Amino acid sequence: MTAAFDVSRRSFLVGSAAAAGGLALGFNIPFGGEAFAQGSPEINAWVVVRPDDTVVVRVGRVEMGQGTLTGLAQLVAEELECDWGKVTTEYPTPGQNVARSRVWGNFQTAGSRGVRDSHDYMRRGGAAARQMLIQAAANQWGVPAGECTVAKGVITHGASGRTTTYGKVADAASKLEPPKDVSLKDPKDWTIAGKPVKRLDTAAKLNGSQIYSMDVKRPGMLNAAIKACPVFGGKLKGFDAATVESMPGVKKIVRVGDDAVAVVADTWWRAKSALDALPIEWDEGPNAELSSEVIAQMLTEGLTAEQAFVGNQAGDVKAAIANGAKTVEAVYGFPYQHHATMEPMNATALWTNDRCEVWTATQNAEAALATAVDAAGLPIEKCDVYRLNLGGGFGRRATSHDFVRQAVLIAKQMPGTPVKLIWSREEDMLHGRYHPITQARMVGALDDQGNLTGLHMRISGQSILAGLNPQGLQNGRDPATFQGLNASGTEGVFGYTVPNLLIDHAMRNPPVPPGFWRGVNNNQNALYLECFMDELAHAAGQDPLEFRRKLLVNHPKHRAVLDAVAEKAGWGTPAPQGVYRGLAQHMGYGSYVAACAEVSVSDDGALKIHRIVAATDCGHAVNPQQIAAQIEGSFVFGLTALLYGEITLKNGRVEQENFDTYPMMRMNEMPAVESIVMPSGDFWGGVGEPTIFVAAPAVLNAIFAATGKRIRSGPLTNADLSKA
Structure with a gap:
């Protein structure tokens, strides 16, 4: 079909490249006209109702285990008032999307945007389809649509008692002019969305019929x-x-x-x-002699370089540090990481x-x-x-x-x-698009009362946008570098109130291809910030929880998730013999997260992570069960990176070639995870990535409590954890 095709080859390539760099493209959401495919029984672009009452929800996003297909189908089914047991999904192709003026919008599934960037138009698609189906039934009966109700795909005319099903009126509904305005349900009235319904893809995965x-x-x-x-x-x-x-x-x-x-x-x-x-x-x-040592030297130089891009700034940091009663300084690092997908x-x-x-x-x-x-x-x-x-x-x-x-x-x-x-596994390992390598120099100033008066966070390292989408840079600056450290915005707010603050980035780009790795720059930024906050608390002689709570007074959502994990974990009460606790909190991809880890370390340095309590406030929870599963999966991913994840280079090539040299976390190493899903209801946040941010810093802070040693870079296989 090419009737609506009005995109040049060049404009499409440029636009898609921009989308690939993480930029959202604007689009209109039609409910008819150009949304119709000739000869198709679709009600609108998102809803197809078959004669047997099966509802097919078309989804632009993609499923990779995170539950997006089920979550978006729940939202459509909620507004559609159909039978959840008869719902399935399908993918439109990008060619169809372009030919139909991008009716399905952005096809990118990244940045925990699957639900948070699709919920509104998907819900409106379901609501519009419901009105059209009811109107079709009302037309057949010759009654006002306002006299008809629907439940689980069965339309009823109250006065006469007549009923019909969506499947029987779908063809007639598809020919109606779509409503210009639709109203959406209040989330408090949800009966399908917001509930822990079974995933739509589980059976196919269990019986082997799922095709990859x-x-x-x-x-x-x-x-x-x-x-x-x-x-x-x-x-x-x-x-x-x-x-x-x-x-x-x-x-x-x-x-x-x-x-x-x-x-x-x-x-x-x-x-x-x-x-x-x-x-x-x-x-x-020219890169045949490139090595990890050469890259480390490049980054170390950037820690004290005069030129840097500013991400967040307040007050006079230099003066605050110069006049501090006590100054604390530390250098952290985060290595290259590989995605290591099971399917190469x-x-x-x-x-x-x-x-x-x-x-x-x-x-x-x-x-x-x-x-x-x-x-x-x-x-x-x-x-x-x-x-x-x-x-x-x-x-x-x-x-x-x-x-x-x-x-x-x-x-x-x-x-x-x-x-x-x-690709073979070796080809996959050698030719990844790796999580960028960075270091951070942290300097904090405390007054004589132990209050944090100044903080300078200098990041030195690689820019993802410089490697993948240079046109996304802002006068040379990579805004994505500052995820979780911004003064405002959904992609990550620096929640602490510090009167004198400077967060900047000395960009250093080794010739190793960077990529967006689950959690992206929030991962290292949370590690740097939350571990250093722990250092500052101990330097001030204060409890790490109370030290953070004072600084979070103007950011109640940050503090709420932190308080939730502290309470559930029993912070302030004795832990089991030999077990020690560590805290971390962060905000990114629209959600607020926190974790409390419990670990033990034997005298010879053997680490055991016993338990992690994790809280997530994602605003609206479409499927709490899926969110809990994502939290657990996030810790598998984040802890694997902390324990083992490191890509090193020698003679210009990656040294790790398979899982024998790039191991994954084993089941017997996985701690018990207690999830707290606490949606406050006034925004839409992501859930696929945020809790990764707090995995490593919570465990590292607990390791310090257990050993008295600060581990400032991973993986832990390189660290001596024997007690100080």
């Missing part, structure tokens, strides 16, 4: 394995195809761009085996002179489409991307679609043949 991108099969499909230059910025010099082209199953050996080579075979294992045997010559380029990068592509189609797992289908269009060399209307649920995303599949580009470039060399490209 790696499961795609197409008629006549071949498989590809790929190797890119292991040194960042290096190129492919050449390869000896004759050595492997007669190996079993091998169909073709192809150059992919200027830095990679792929083998195409009848099975992926045969493709990989031939690739491993292929003699390859690399031009390693992959995509299946089919290219002909007239059409390019891609099947893949992506957190931003429009960015994936833009990448495919550019690689295919075809008009946008001749390309599309079919989304599948993700076997892990964590930001890796949000902004970098290098695997899609490679799949299309390979398929282009085999016209008419579907080719499935799968």
Whole structure:
């Protein structure tokens, strides 16, 4: 369908690149006219009602285990007043979205925006569909729509007792002019939304019917394995195809761009085996000597550099520090981290002179489409991307679609043949888009009463936007660097009231590709800030909870979650013998979070994390059960990073190649997690990422309580935790 297609190839590529950088694009929300697909029984772009009363909710966001599909379907079903037991979901394609004037809005699922940025228009879509279905029934009966009610998809005319179902009037409803104004339910009246209903995707995952991108099969499909230059910025010099082209199953050996080579075979294992045997010559380029030590020196220099971008400022920090009764200083660090999704990068592509189609797992289908269009060399209307649920995303599949580009470039060399490209685990580890590396120099001044009078937080390190979306920089400054440290805004507010404050960033960009990693810059910013607040409290001779509470007096939501975890954990009362507690709080992605960790450390330095109490205020809780699951999953992710997560470089390449050198947290290491979901109801916050922020600092503060040692950088496998 191209009737509404009015987007040039160039404007779409530029716009999608902006979206890939995390920028929200504006759009209108039509309920009819251009939202209708000819011959389709849809009521509007979000709601399709089948004759058997099944309700299909179309969702622009994507599911990767976080529960977004279920949550958004709950919101639509709530306003639609349908039978929840008959609800299912489907993904529109980005090609359909562009052709229909982006009726489904932003296709990006990142930054904990799945529900918080979609709730309003999804709810309005459900409410509009309800009014149209009721009107269709009223028209058939010749009665005013105001005399009709609906419950669980059954429409009733009270005066006559007549009933019908959504399925029976759906076709007539789809032909009506949509309402210009719709009203939404007050959340206090919710019966489906706000409840811990069962997830829509659980059964498929349990019975094995769930299809992921790696499961795609197409008629006549071949498989590809790929190797890119292991040194960042290096190129492919050449390869000896004759050595492997007669190996079993091998169909073709192809150059992919200027830095990679792929083998195409009848099975992926045969493709990989031939690739491993292929003699390859690399031009390693200017970064062949890059190492972790060189990068560390670069960042250390930035800690005291004169030039820096200001993120948050108040008062006169220099004077406050110079006149402080006591000055506290510490340097923290946060290493490169890999996303390590269980499903490595992959995509299946089919290219002909007239059409390019891609099947893949992506957190931003429009960015994936833009990448495919550019690689295919075809008009946008001749390309599309079919989304599948993700076997892990964590930001890796949000902004970098290098695997899609490679799949299309390979398929282009085999016209008419579907080719499935799968990265090996080693390729996935060596060619990630890593959580940026930073250090922070923290300097605080206390008066003679132990009050914090000045704080300077200097961040030195990498900018994600400089690497992924330079046009998103603001006069060279990366605003995302200051997540959780801003004076205002939903992406993270610095909740402490400090009369003299300076938070700045000395940008240092090593030639290692950065990426958005679940929680992004809030992770290190919360660690730096909350661990240093603990240091300041002890330097002031004050209880860490009360020290924070005084500084949070003007930020009651921050303080409320902190108080909640302290109370539930029993802060101020004796912990079990040998167990010690640590606190942390933070705000990001629209939500307020806090944690209290309980740990023990043996005399020889063996750490045991026993328990974490975590609180989240996300404003409105669409599915409390899913939120609790996300909190628990956040701690798995955050604690794995603290315990083991570190990407190091030697001779220009990543040293970690698989889970033997980049381990994951084991089940026996996981603490008990007690979740407090405490929505205050006047805003919409995210839940997929926020509690990651407080995992590491809460545990590190508890380790100090247990050992008297400050651990200021991870992973803990590098630290000596034996008692001081």
